[in-house]
Amino acid sequence: MRAARAAQTAGMTTSDPAGRGRILLIEDDSEAAYFAVHVLTTMGRFDVTHTADPRVALRRACSEPWDLVLTDLDLPGMTGLELLAALRQAAPALPVVVITAAVARSPDTDAARRQADAFLRKPVDRKSTRLNSSHITI
Numbered sequence: 001m002r003a004a005r006a007a008q009t010a011g012m013t014t015s016d017p018a019g020r021g022r023i024l025l026i027e028d029d030s031e032a033a034y035f036a037v038h039v040l041t042t043m044g045r046f047d048v049t050h051t052a053d054p055r056v057a058l059r060r061a062c063s064e065p066w067d068l069v070l071t072d073l074d075l076p077g078m079t080g081l082e083l084l085a086a087l088r089q090a091a092p093a094l095p096v097v098v099i100t101a102a103v104a105r106s107p108d109t110d111a112a113r114r115q116a117d118a119f120l121r122k123p124v125d126r127k128s129t130r131l132n133s134s135h136i137t138i
Contacts, residue, residue, distance in 0.1 A: 021068065027070075040070075053077065054082075062090045071098055074100065081115075084116060
């Protein structure tokens with residue numbers, strides 16, 4: 001099932017000429033990415049682009065217009081905290097929401113809370129995703 005979901009979300013982009021808000025999603029867990037893309041496109045009505053690679057995300061964040069970045073904290077090759085710092089340098093006005101499965105507080109989660117525009121814990125259910133996406137002004 002994970003392989004099927006990975007294939008469904010790999011490089012996934014939804015496009016909508018109606019001018020919906022654009023979200024760049026960085027998530028290496030294919031099931032979490034599938035869920036987030038589904039909820040944000042159907043319930044939140046956002047245009048969502050997914051990548052599992054934070055370096056690809058950083059390049060895209062610097063070269064394309066985005067309304068929001070939604071990133072996992074634990075990523076391969078570059079941590080979400082490193083990505084957040086790089087995004088703050090490259091696009092300081094770009095809103096960034098960090099999501100983590102970490103239960104215990106740590107220096108990384110504390111730093112992410114201070115630097116991100118919002119901080120969510122996994123699992124994120126539909127209700128809290130909808131509430132948080134409704135607070136995002138795009």
